[in-house]
Amino acid sequence: MFIGRILCRCLYLLTSFVGSKLLIVSGQETNYEPQKVELKLRDGRTNFEGRVDILVDGVHGTICDDYWKDASTDVVCRQLGFSGGEAYYYGGHFPRGTGKIWLDSLRCLGNETKIQDCPHEPWGDSDCTHDEDIGVRCKSSKTPNWNSVQIDVTYGSGQENQDTPQPTTEPIPLRDIKVRLRGKNTPHPKSEGYVEVYHNNKWTSICADSWDLDDSRVVCGQLGFSQALPIKYSEVRVSSKHRLYHVFLTNVSCVGIESTLQECKCYAISSAKMCKSKMAAVARCERGNFVEDARGKRKSGEAAYLSDEISKNTAVRVRSGASFGRGRIEVLYNGIWGTICGDRWDMRAANVACREMGFGTAKEIFLSAKEFGEGSGPVWLDQVTCHGDESSIMDCPVHNWTDGHASTSSFCIHAYDAGVACHIPEQRGKLKIRAVGGRLDMEGRIEVQHGRKWGSVCSEGWDIHAAGVACRQLGLGFAIQNLQEVTYFGGLNVPIIMSGVKCRGDELSLNQCKHDGWNNVKCRDYAIAGVVCTHKLPDLVADIRLIESSAYLEDRPLPMLQCAMEEHCVSSSAYDIIPGSRDYAYGRRRLLRFSSSIYNRGTTDFRPDVHKSFWEWHQCHQHHHSMEVFASYDIVDSDGNKTAEGHKASFCLEDSHCDPGVSQRYKCENYGDQGISVNCADEYKHSIDCQWIDITDMPHGNYLFRLHVNPQFRVAESDFKNNEVICNLSFNGYQAEMWQCRFAEDD
Structure with missing residues (x-):
């Protein structure tokens, strides 16, 4: 009996690795190949985590957690359409499932496209209970699962007199297919022309049989345009040799809601003579705001980028x-x-x-x-x-x-x-760019190509916005540092051919930024620009409701403002009063006080821009300054003129409070590390010195209050647009009211 069990086990292991699936019923092996297998995640907090439920030929069940590894998680998540797995949970983490335990001892290698391809016990053969139901958490990014896309494919017979394709069961791989519009004398990016797909290392056309506006809509969407427009073939200006020079697909049938052409039903043909209409498919896309001139620059009066x-x-x-x-x-x-x-x-x-x-x-x-x-x-x-x-x-x-x-x-x-x-349109006119000399792929000095000449970029005026454009153009994410005079990356024998670069930060290419021109380079020797790129950055966001609800006026005696005056937190007129004089002893300053809470909603911690060994010790307040200015406070009139001002020196950056489940990491006590963790906030209550604006000299009237976090962009962030808050402010001499606070970008 013992030897027989060993033989049966060895037989199972052999057959499982060659793809045979056996169902053991009453001690006898029977071949069982499910016709349809579906997976779902159940009882998780989101739709990318939960217990793995499986439907086999209409019968509901679960999967046992025996021998489960990360590779099996990846296969399950990819089969569900996610980009991969993050974690798995043994039975008990999610509620128990019901029905049959269909799979046991699943041992995926990780390269399988579906769990049916992984070695496992015979279908339905398990000694597990539902207390052992496996659960997973998948990556939150999700892409179309092309393995599950149904594609109707046919080939021609090769006979010239055959008009219709003949079906075959052989699939055509359409994954990640490239699409373009072929035409001439049309502005870039190309938005109309004959539709071509890249297949077998060449561009091929599509037969226009059954081609309609829904098909064009999908093509336009894949090319980065929002809508398709009706078109007549006579309106397309294109050489006839491109119409059916090479043909690959015909009878394309899209609903119009697909993300890409490969999701649509289609047929493949091998000869242009099999195309009944004798015409290639055509599409015209709504250009929207994507308009370029012949050099790839935005046209006057139009927004090239949205x-x-x-x-x-x-x-x-x-x-x-x-x-x-x-x-x-x-x-x-x-x-x-x-x-x-x-x-x-x-x-x-x-x-x-x-x-x-x-x-x-x-x-x-x-x-x-x-x-x-x-x-x-x-x-x-x-x-x-x-x-x-x-x-x-x-x-x-x-x-x-x-x-x-x-x-x-x-x-x-x-x-x-x-x-x-x-999807966004492919842009022409981008400057060729590269990062050279860095120790890692994410850093280096910036070189650009003009004509046939490669050269460096001048670092004079090179800021974090310009560096961000360079990192984005390189496909390396965000810029974490804008490096100056990077002679340590080499390039001393490389000419500087681009200078005076000034970017907003949202450009797609450095040549879309303002610069001195290619024939007017102004730069010191060795002033070579460089970058350090990253895929994660902090993002500071102020709590606008707290600012609005906590504002009030206080008249504070001058002798109580000695420390604040040392940090320049009062108006300049306060310094005209001689210390020790009667005016100083009885003088008062009118302060608009308020609380602020600055959250880090990015993907990595916010840290001061200099190492703690360079922080300045302030004797009066007994604290270190880690940044010269962490936030600026201003009041401006209707003409934009500044009528009062304040600032907050970064005397302490710490995790004052954090979201549930997030641990506080940064504390200022005992010369501790300063910073703001992800999903934590640095809070400055209204009672703290310098948490105010001195409005002693401000006339009565209506104004705008402005708070700007990280105003000098000393620390890189993933989004600078949400750093500034403005509020309506009214002041009648003895009372101030602040209301309708909002982010400046939304004003």
Whole structure:
């Protein structure tokens, strides 16, 4: 009996590794090959975690956790359409499942496309209970699962007189297929022409049989354009030799909501003579704001890139992404920007959002804040379930959105903020750029090419915004440092050919920034610009409600302001009063006091820009200054003139309080490390010195209060646009009121 068991076990191991699946019933082996296997995650807090439930030929069940490893998690998550796995949980972490335990001892290698391909015990043969049901957490990023896409494929017989394709069971691999529009005499980026796909190392056309506007819409979306326009073949200006020179696909059938052409049903043909219409498929796309001249620069009076237009013209935007069209999704409701919960966030909803912003379709989605950091404000939308053809994300059915009124009762928190990466048009005219001489791939001196000549960039005026454009153009994420005079990276024999670079920070290429011109370079010797790039940065965001609710006036005697005066936290007129005089003894300063709480909603800690060995000790307050200015406070009149000012020296940067589940790491006591952890806040209460603006000399009237965090951009952030807060302020001489606080970018 013992020998027989060993033989049976050896037989199982042999057959499992060659792909045979056996069902053992009453001691006898029977071959059993499921016709249909489906996976779902159940009872998790989000749709990317939970117990792994499996439906085998319509029979519900679970999977045992025996021998489970990371490789099996990756296979399950990829089969579900996620980009991979993050963790697995043995039975008991999620509620027990029900039904049959279909799989036991699953031992995936990690390169399988589905769990059916992994070695395992015979289907249905398990000694486990539901206390051992496996659970997983997948990566929040999600891409279309091309392995599950159904593609109808046929080949021609090779006979010239055959008009229709003949079906075959052989699949055509259409994964990651490239698409372009072939035409001439049209502005860049190309938005109309004959549709071509890249197949077998060459560009091939598509037969126009059954081609319609829905097919064009998908092509336009994949190319980065939001919509398709009707077109007549006679209107397309293109050489006839490109029409059906090489042909690959025919009878393409798209619904119009797909992200890319490879999701559509299609047939393959081997000869242009099999195309009934004798015409190639044509598409014309809505250009929107993507307009370039012949040199790849924006046309006068038109916005070439949508970053400035999104918040003005639409109710949805992306934030905190390292590249254009990529980031956390935010929506505007009742004048307040909020986020979307990643629960049930899918490609269809992402397509609607991307098109609404003027981009193309989505190429990747993110189901949590891990990639872009947490947003602020309410989580406006939860469980968005778009069909895919809506004109606005607000038109999609959602949970907790009734009669057009948003609800904040969702269980979602900002940790599950949804994100997206949209298709954008390919840009011509980008400057060729490279990072040279660095010790790592993420750093180096910047060299650019003009004509056939490569040269360095002058570091005079080279700031974090310009460095950010360079890192983005290099595909290396954000800039964490803008390096000056990087002779240690070499290049002393390389000419400096670009100088005076001034960028806003949202350009796609350095040549879209202002500079001195290629024939007017002005630079000192050895002033060579460099960068250090990163994929993670902090993001400081002020609590605007706290500022508004905590403001009040205080008249404070001058003798009690000695330490504050040493830190220049009062108006200049206070220094005209002679210490020890009667005016000094009885003098008072009128202070607008308020509390502030500065959160770090980025993806890595915020640290002072200099090492603690360079911090300055302030004897009066008994603390170190880690940054010269951490936040500036100003009051301006209706003409923009500054009428009062204040600043806050960074005498202490610490985790005053953190979100639930986040540990405090930074404390200022005993010369401790200073900083702000991710999802923690540095709070300055109204009672602290310098947490005010001296308005003693300010006339009565209406003003704007302005708070700007990290105003000198000394520390790199993933998003500088949310660093400034403005509030309405009225002052009648004895009372001040602050209201309608908002981020300056939303004003």
